[in-house]
């Protein structure tokens with residue numbers, strides 16, 4: 001079926017099978033791999049995008065259902081070099097580790113703050129309850145959203161973050177520093193850092209697989225069985 005969808009402000013079109021999910025249209029037809037597939041069952045929220053301004057888990061929507069609509073993904077959140085306050089908050093407050101859940105988490109957080117730019121901690125936790133993170137324990141994600149809310153209200157974020165203390169840009173020794181891999185992860189470009197699921201063969205000059213060797217003690221144990 002021929003469909004036409006505005007994605008991040010650009011009109012796209014494609015010929016898709018009726019059963020094609022929106023997330024697969026984004027990732028495979030358009031190469032927008034920032035929207036992740038975590039569970040494929042509507043549970044984890046890694047595939048969260050915005051459709052006509054409302055957050056949707058794109059593994060629960062057919063691409064044909066988005067025909068004629070406007071979809072926003074993590075790739076369209078930053079304004080050129082300028083990060084969205086939510087992206088900035090995740091970078092500043094260490095709201096991510098592996099970054100797999102992060103695009104969906106950021107899309108849900110933006111929707112939350114667009115409804116209420118001064119949510120309580122409880123409201124933040126409620127607002128992102130459809131997004132699962134296996135790494136962070138959520139504490140720093142909450143702080144990231146608090147940081148972003150303060151920025152969007154035009155306030156100094158350092159007074160609004162639970163537990164205080166955000167990343168220092170001036171101190172290295174004894175201070176927290178921003179990770180260099182985060183900018184690509186918070187903009188949906190995980191293939192530039194560590195997401196093998198986001199890498200495409202056509203864009204690779206070369207690739208290699210690396211695995212840890214079994215420690216000698218484990219190897220000998222194994223061999224004696």
Ligand code: FES
Pocket residue numbers: 036037038039040041042043044045046047048057058059060
């Ligand atoms: S992949 Fe869509 S909710 Fe998990």
Ligand code: FES
Pocket residue numbers: 095096097098099100101102132133134135136
């Ligand atoms: S940062 Fe790894 S799953 Fe959330």
